[in-house]
Structure formats: C-alpha cells, structure tokens
Amino acid sequence: MKPKSLLKGGFWITFGTFATRFFSLISSLVLARLLSPKEFGVIGIVYVFWSFFTLFTQDTAGAFIIYKGVEDPHFLNAAYTVSLSIGLIFAFIMVAVSPLVGNFFNEPSVTQLLIAFSLNIVLSSLYYVYTGVMTRQMQYRELANISLISGVARLLSTIISAVLGLSYWSFAIGDTTGWITGCILAKHYSGRRYRIKLLPEVRDEVVSYCLATVKSNLGFYANANLDNFAVGKFLGSAMLGYYSLAYQLTMALSTVFNSVISQLGMPIFAQLSDDKQQEDVLYKVVEQIAFLTAPLYALFFLIINENSIALIFGSKWIPIATIIPWLLVFAYFRVINTPLNNMLSAKGLPKVNAKVNLHIAPIAVIGFVVGAHTGGILGVSIAVALILGIGWTLYWWWMGCKVLGWSLKKFLIPCFTPTFITIPALALSFYLPFVFRPILFTLIYFVGVYVISPSQFCKYRVLATQAKDWIISKRAGNSS
Template structure:
C-alpha cells in the first residue's frame, strides 16, 4: 500500500527534511504572493478586490464539503485498503461536480443579495476551479501520507508560479476583477496535472464502500469544525460588504490577506509535515510532546516577532506594499497584525486534535470559537472595518485560555507548555515594536522596518536562549539552515560541472 514509508524509523530526519523542502516551496509562494500584490494591486481597484471578497466567504463555506475531511483521514489512519482509497477519490470527484453546479445555481441569489451582478458572475465561474482542484485531492493526500514532501513542494511551487503569471498577465490585459479568477484557475489546472504525474495511483471504476464508514465518521467531525471555523472567519466579510460596501470590504480583505498570508504560508506546509509525523508517534507520549513543542516553538520564533513589528509599522508598510490609495487599510492592518501574533499557536492546536483522533472534541471547540468570533464581529461592526478588526483581535486573545486547556486534554502536552512557547516571542516582538515607535519620526519606511525586525529577532534569540528547550530549538534550526546552504552549494557545484 502507498503509505508505509511514512512510518519509517528515521521519522525525525524525514520531518526535518520535509519542513526544509516545504519551507523552500513556501518561500516561492511568499515571493510570488507579494510580487502579485505589489503589481496587481496597482492595476486593479479596491472595488475589484471587494467583488472577489464578496464571493470568498460563500465559496469557502461550500467548499468544505468538497473533501469532507477525508484528506486528513487518509493522512491520519495507520492502515488503509485499496477500496477505501478508491472510494475517497470518487467521493471527491462527485462532490466537486456537485459544488460547481451549486455555484452556478447560487449565482443569481448572490447577485440579488449584494445588489451587484459582478459577484454572481464570479461565483458561477469559480466552479471551474473547484473541478480543477477536485481531481487531485486524493493524490495530494497520498503524497502527504507517504511524506513525499519533495513532490508536494514541486506542486506548490508550480501552482504559485503559474497562478502569479496568469494573474499578472490577465490584469495587464483585462484590468478587471476577472484577473483574480483566471489566475487561480490556471494554477489549479497546472497543480492537478503535476499531482497526477507525481503519484502513480489510478482510480478504479468499481467502487466498494466497505470500511469507508470509519473514514466518514472521522471526516464528518473535521468537516463540522471546518464549517464553524469558516462561518466565524468569513461572516465578517459578508457583514462588512452588506453594511459598508465593496470599498470598505476591499480594504479589510487586503489587510487580512496581507497579514495572514505569511502565517498561512508557513502553517500549511508545516501541518503537512506534523500531522503524519505526530500520528506516527502517538503511542510514544514523550516523543509526541517533544516533537510538537519543537515545531510550535520554531513556528512562533519565526512568525510572532515579525507580526508585532508589522503592527507597529502598519502605516509605512501598507503604503510601501500597496500604495498611497490604500492608506485607509493601515488601522485595519494594525489590529489584524496583533491578532496574528497569537494565532500561530492557536492554529497549531489543530495538530493535537487531529493527530490524536479527538475530532469530536475539535468540533465542540469549533462551536465555542464561533460564538466568540461572531459575537466580536457584531460588536465591532458599527465602527466599520477597523472596528471589526479590533474586536476580532480582542476575541483571539480572550479565547486563548479555553483553547489551550481544551486542545491539550488527553495528550502529553500541557496548557502551560503552550504559554511557555509563546511568551518569549511575544516579548521579543514587543521589544522590536518599541524600537519602531522610538524611531518612526526619524527614519523612512524601509530602514524603520529593518531596525524593528533586527531588534525583534535579536531579542527573540536572547529570550529563547534562557531555556534549555529554546537553546535546543536555536541549535537545531541553525543546523537545518547550514544543511540547506550546504545543499545549495552542492547543487551549484554539480550544475557547474
């Protein structure tokens, strides 16, 4: 069966190599994302982005049913039969086709709800992208289960580069929101073709559902959580668009994506590494705890100080990346950056829920989390997009004690471990932000941001070095960097030869 090498003895080395490979691919995604933002945002208007943002919450909510959590089930389960794998593939195909048809059917209602025909056109056309991604969902899950991170990295980089090129070219030619539809569609087609090339598994027309019930139970719980999560994370877009219009939504959407993209870019590939790795050591509590905390400590070391410096530099950073006409996004960006500073650990708690098989507990947490999020959005809405962002940031902080305790139950990780991981990076980010506030009247944007980042990450190294776990994380991270650089020099020498 195509899954056994995920369980090999050299799991730690495989995870480290996987993190390195996926990190490189995510670096490409970050570069293309920011390059696309800087270029395309100057070719399109806030209203164009607002049209896409009107559709996004509706589409993302329905798209949860495309996989029904079966991708995570394929990765988490230790044993899978050929019939189970084949059944998952055909479920993904039929679900994708059904969702594409539902997008077309919903398009008139979407246009009527917003009083604007443009989002209706966009959601109808988005069905093509759904089908393009649906044909490769299982192949990607199998690659992840096998911990074939080189293949996954190649797919990610291909999608990023092709989407970037298609979006920029379409924006130059069309100068409308259609560029933001065409780019992802072309990238999805390229990614699916490559996934089929990378994984040799092929479907059978004969579908047997024996054994699929246990996968569905797992997937239903994951889907329930994802539904609640999507509702709480996208209701803000719907309410801002309905009450304040496309321009305010465009500012909010760009601010959200600008801040959250780096976090998602790091968290998504790390999840691909950690879920199969943690699932494999579930019966070894000491190793499970050590592996999880090392990954989360590394994650916050990279993300948290930068997020707080970005909050302190919100105005010059927004103007630098998006241009003067997007200055209204700066206060929104400030609050969302503060929220991002604690989200790295919050997002990583999903690894605990899924790897330990506690998907029902995860779904129950989704109910509580949705109540927090939706309540905060309603409270902040009278103050526009900035009020929503501020209330959202407050809700992220307030739910931390509940989430940390809830997610660590029945695992070898303690809630106190999560606080110990997060606090040094928060303190380092605060030091970097203080440097920014002292120098902001004296320096231009780039030197100011650079000074803040240097202060933040220097402080982060110092604070983490105060603990044995922090010193171990720094030493192992430095070793990984040296390994990457060594591989890069070797590749260059081979190419030269």
C-alpha cells in the same frame, strides 16, 4: 523521521508554500495597482463564498488519507469517491445560489463570478486527494514543484488578464488556471490509480471522518471569513477591499507556516503510537514555532506603515495601516493553534476541532457585527484579535488538553512567552527612525530570549548550525 530528513522535508514544504504566497502577493500587488478598492471588494465577496464551499473538499478526504495511510486501496478509492461526489454536488449548489448572493450584496457581477468559480470546486476535490496521498508518502519535493509551477501559471494568467482589462475576472482566470495545472501534476506525481468505488465496509469510517472534519472546517470558516462578510454587508465593497488586502498581507506568513506544519506535522503525528511521545513532540513543535514566528510578526508590524504601504500599493491603500497590527495578532495565534489541530486530526479526533470551532463561531460573528457598527473595519480587526487571537487560543488548548489528558499550563507557557518578550522590544524600538527599528528590535528580542529562556537561545544556535550545515552539504553535492 531523521532530523536531517525532517529539515529537508521542511525546506521543500517551506519553499513550495513560500513560492505560492510570493506569486499570490505579486498578483495582489499588480492588481492593487490596476484595480480600485471597490473592484477588490467584489472579488472579496466571491472569495468569502468560494471559501465556504471548499470547506467540504479541503482537508477532508485528503486528511483522512494522511490519517489512514495509502496501503489499503479500498480506503483510498472510498476517499476519492467521497471527495469527487462532494465536489460535484457543491459545484451545482454554488451555481444555484449564485443569483441569491449577487442580489444580497447588490452586485450582479458576483453571480457570474461564482458560476465561473464552481468549476474550481470540482478541481479542488480532486487536488486535495492527490496531495493527501503525496503528503502521506512525504513527497515534499514533488509537492513543492507542483506549488511552484501552478503558482507561476496562476500569476502569469492573472497578470495577462488584468493587463488586457478583464478587471476582477483576472482572479477567476488565474485561479482556474492554477487549479487545472495543480490537478494534472498532482495526479501524475502521486503515482496511484483512483477508482470510483465505495464499499460498505469502509464507507462509514471514511464518511464519519470527513463529516467531523467538515464540521471543524465550518466553524473555522465562520471564524476566519465572516469578518469579511460583515465588512462587505455593513460597510460596503470599498471597505471590504481595504480589509481584504490587509488580511492577505497579514496572513501571508501564517499561510506558509500553517502549510509547513500541516504537511510535515500531521503525517509524523499519525505515525507516533506512544501518547507520551506525542505530547512531548507537540510541545517541542509549539515552542519552536512560537519563538520563530513571534519576532517575525513583530518585525512585520515595525516595517509596514503608511509610508511603506503608499510606496508599494499606492496612497489609496493607506487606510489599511490601522488594521494590520490587530490582524497580525490573529495571524500569530492562528499559527500557534495549527499543531494542536493537526495532532487531534492525527489521533482520529477531528470532532474535537469541530466542537471548538463551532463553539467560538457565534461569539466571533457577534464580535464582527458589533465591531463593524462601532468602529468600522478597525472595530472588526480588534474583534478578530481579541476573540480569534487570544480567546480562541485559550479555549482550543483547554479543550484539547482536557480530551487528551495533557497539562494545559505546559502548552500555554510556550504559546505566550515569546509575545511577552516582543512587547518591550517593540515599545523600545517603535519610535526610532524607520531604518533602525528592525535592528534594535532584533537585538532586544534576543537579549530577552537569552535572559528569560536561555535553553531556547541555545536551540536558536543549534537550528542555525544545522541549517547552515545542510545548505553547505547540498552545495558540495551539487558541485561534485
């Protein structure tokens, strides 16, 4: 893929994902104003279990399509059949266990909400197949359009429902509207015909890949969601409401970056046949992502304080200010680990991701429980930063490099170097007046990059020039 096409594809993915997160953030902002922390906590419980069931549909059959390609209709139909079957099975399971979940948390409304969300399990099983085909075909502009339109549909239906006084049902109505819209558009844009057909000669390969991906997703789910479970169970719905909003805010950027990396990176990684070329490409991707995201998360930390939270969300949400810095640590390393996850999947090794995630999950759960009992939501967020931020990163790269036969040191240097540059920049700018913090931090950070990594400083300039030239060319093309 040519650099200009790569930049163009990255732009459309970023645009689509940013639009989705922007609409989601606006939705959260409106609902935070209209709902109480307890009501936010109720929907937080629902999303914990909704996220669990989507493990079996998200990035399973779709990831297989990206890995295998769309040329053979037998594999495509098999992936479609497996994904739809899984969606239907787990929708019924979700309905069956919903009363147990409601009783466990002593929240009867959770039962009704989970039943409503079961339809979205089926919709997601179809959506990820369609978007998997589109991603493999690199239809990034169409994917961006789908994200934009479905995001608008979700936002409008959510806000209208909330204004009408439907409380946490606004989330269910908005999400279902978004999934239906996305499915209709994705099926149309993918341009493929899908049949329920599972031939024996392709079944084993499809099922094996999907099972390995599900195992990886299970571990990732435990790592990324059971902190919410621990907060909801041991600290109550109100505390989960605080934690959920802080989590949504800090993960907004990482969701955008992870989507860009996955949709753009995995198809490219899958088409690289040379092992050395894959290693070099992965190194460059990690290096650029680390130097891009580290200062962005640091700036987020500088501008989000009690005053800005009270101004945006209301004074009732001020307690989230203490946990945001720790969740930002996890958000940064989550982005850094995504390229390795994609590379292993692209090389047909999702079982390595599964092993890493399942190994770290028990340690993470223990950390969440201990953190909840000793420090409340702050204790949980510290456990997330230390175990899922630093510990998970070290272990994942060690395991990945060991399996691939690549140098661990080579990849850890770009992972951690930008963080070491941001620390003094943060320390020197933190106690300045609010308006001057971002300015001084940016200056100190770029000076640090220039001193410690002059080659990266030159890359900043090259990337800025390429982006500027592409924008100018687009404007010239539109005007003509």
